[in-house]
């Protein structure tokens with residue numbers, strides 16, 4: 506990513522959760538975004554309460570694979586383990602999930618989607634999720650597969666993608 510696009514991005518997102526800039530030292534920890542009025546950590550322009558918070562609370566379900574991906578990323582941010590488990594495909598769902606509280610998720614980039622719309626039964630979402638761990642900024646690049654179960658999108662599996 507070029508410097509120009511990074512700085513443009515940081516200006517347009519200055520009031521939102523900023524994606525990490527890996528070359529820089531980790532910024533001070535932000536408050537946990539469980540307040541429904543804060544900008545949604547998934548990067549969309551809505552508040553957490555109106556965006557992924559609705560899915561986490563169970564008031565609505567993600568209409569597309571991409572929205573499910575975003576809401577699952579967001580569940581990592583707010584440490585919502587039950588949501589992660591219930592949106593996991595039954596064939597792949599772990600019995601439990603231990604989230605490392607030392608990992609602070611700092612931003613999500615959706616790189617590519619395939620299928621996964623209201624008209625599909627399957628979808629693929631490629632993303633890069635940024636995080637800071639022990640002061641080191643890093644990111645996870647993954648290609649995830651999503652499948653509908655009883656009409657609801659679920660996360661099937663993901664493959665780590667090089668850099």
Ligand SMILES: [Zn+2]
Pocket residue numbers: 545546547548549553556557558575576579
């Ligand atoms: Zn969201």
